[in-house]
Amino acid sequence: MRIKIGNGLLPLNLLVILLIVLIIVSPSSILRIVLGLPLVLFFSGYTLGLVLFPKQEGIDSIERVALSFGVSLAVVPLIGLILNYTPWGITLESMLYSIASFIFVVSIVAWVRRKRLSEGERFDIELRFSLPGWGGSTWDKVLSVVMVVVILGALGTLGYAIAAPRVERFTEFYILGIEGKVGDYPEELVVGEEGKANVGIVNREHVTMSYRVEVMVNGVKNTDMGPVVLSHEEEWEGEVSFVLGTVGEKQKVEFLLYKQGQTEVCQSLLLWVDVTE
Numbered sequence: 001m002r003i004k005i006g007n008g009l010l011p012l013n014l015l016v017i018l019l020i021v022l023i024i025v026s027p028s029s030i031l032r033i034v035l036g037l038p039l040v041l042f043f044s045g046y047t048l049g050l051v052l053f054p055k056q057e058g059i060d061s062i063e064r065v066a067l068s069f070g071v072s073l074a075v076v077p078l079i080g081l082i083l084n085y086t087p088w089g090i091t092l093e094s095m096l097y098s099i100a101s102f103i104f105v106v107s108i109v110a111w112v113r114r115k116r117l118s119e120g121e122r123f124d125i126e127l128r129f130s131l132p133g134w135g136g137s138t139w140d141k142v143l144s145v146v147m148v149v150v151i152l153g154a155l156g157t158l159g160y161a162i163a164a165p166r167v168e169r170f171t172e173f174y175i176l177g178i179e180g181k182v183g184d185y186p187e188e189l190v191v192g193e194e195g196k197a198n199v200g201i202v203n204r205e206h207v208t209m210s211y212r213v214e215v216m217v218n219g220v221k222n223t224d225m226g227p228v229v230l231s232h233e234e235e236w237e238g239e240v241s242f243v244l245g246t247v248g249e250k251q252k253v254e255f256l257l258y259k260q261g262q263t264e265v266c267q268s269l270l271l272w273v274d275v276t277e
Helices: 009-025 029-052 061-084 092-115 138-163
Strands: 002-004 126-128 170-176 188-190 194-204 209-217 220-230 235-243 248-259 267-276
Touching (some): 009 092, 029 061, 170 248, 194 220, 194 248
Parallel strands (some): 188 267
Antiparallel strands (some): 002 126, 170 194, 194 235, 248 267
């Protein structure tokens, strides 16, 4: 039994509107990803495919589905690239509205091209109550199964990568001269003179962290500061001072960074200072 439902443009555009509303109001990021997958992976490529191939002949159903995925994966990054150079930038709302606008405009073009064709030439979706491609040769059956497996595998891999992305967690640690410039460090001091520098910490750990800084002179603790509590992406700079009590060249001044609850050094920075009488 076969049922023709046209090329699916009307229900597809209605579904686009529904998905956008659900994504915007959804409080769950995982649900937003799941709802957004059809927009990103299929809809834009499918509508553009209807513009390129409005006729029933020339491309079969499996090829049309594969083309829809491939074209979508090319169109959506291009939309993001264009948005990156606009005042709106790349945000959830700007991407949703841009993809939806692309689908709506291309759908109109596809509808115009379809209207110019006769009834017999137009591409129509047929619902069959049997396995697709199962009435052909053995090779057709194998090819259909392979295409379905590849598409499902690609969707599963992409869905997992989006739902559980690899998050880079690290802390930036740096020192500057007292004037806030790179290279403006205390390189020569008199015995007992106070050396000063600015220490900077940037939290990229995606959680709130507490830090502590120790200053070691020739392996001996000289001073410390902290705790410094920073939320994700928060930056802190503070002045730290140290005193060298012996004469000598190339005396080692270490700046050691510790994370909350850790006894091992997270990062270390080093200055060499000459000390005279």
